[in-house]
Amino acid sequence: MRAVSFAIRSSSRSTSAGVGRNTRDVLNLVHELEERGASLRVLEPAIDTGGPMGRMVLTVLGMVAEMELGFIRDRQRAGIDAAKAKGIYKGRPATFDRARIVALRKEGMDATEIAKAVGCKRGNVYKTLKAAGLNQGSLKIGSTAGVAL
Numbered sequence: 001m002r003a004v005s006f007a008i009r010s011s012s013r014s015t016s017a018g019v020g021r022n023t024r025d026v027l028n029l030v031h032e033l034e035e036r037g038a039s040l041r042v043l044e045p046a047i048d049t050g051g052p053m054g055r056m057v058l059t060v061l062g063m064v065a066e067m068e069l070g071f072i073r074d075r076q077r078a079g080i081d082a083a084k085a086k087g088i089y090k091g092r093p094a095t096f097d098r099a100r101i102v103a104l105r106k107e108g109m110d111a112t113e114i115a116k117a118v119g120c121k122r123g124n125v126y127k128t129l130k131a132a133g134l135n136q137g138s139l140k141i142g143s144t145a146g147v148a149l
Contacts, residue, residue, distance in 0.1 A: 023062035030055060096120040101128045 020026035030040055030049045039050035040058070047061070048054040083089035096118050104114045111125045118125070 020062075022066050023059060026058060026062050030058065096124060098128045098132075101125055102132045102134065105129055105134055 020029060033040055033049070039048060039054075041048045041050070042058070047057050049058055080089055101114055101118055101120075101124075104117060105125075109117070111122050111129075114125045115122045
């Protein structure tokens with residue numbers, strides 16, 4: 001049986017060899033290729049997983065890339081937190097009035113009617129009511145639920 005090698009042109013900064021989301025994904029891919037009698041070869045930088053040195057280099061590059069992504073996320077989080085503290089970053093603006101949804105529910109409207117009145121999806125109404133501690137059947141005016149007739 002002859003050896004098969006899969007070649008990748010260059011490694012990526014964000015993932016080890018550009019073939020996985022993290023080091024574990026890449027190592028799992030390399031292991032699967034080895035079980036099938038193949039190896040992974042990266043052309044830039046020259047890495048071949050056919051030998052132990054290539055597997056070690058690929059693992060180290062994967063760990064460095066994963067660590068770099070962690071640093072980027074940490075810097076991003078610190079920047080967002082600083083912007084929030086200054087009042088600059090407030091997140092995505094609300095697309096509908098949650099207080100109005102709760103008020104309409106207390107007036108006895110059902111979810112479909114509220115969604116039409118507010119201009120949102122029914123699922124948004126349910127989520128808002130749940131967050132407010134109101135479930136769909138709790139405030140139905142004129143309801144006979146739970147009442148013996």
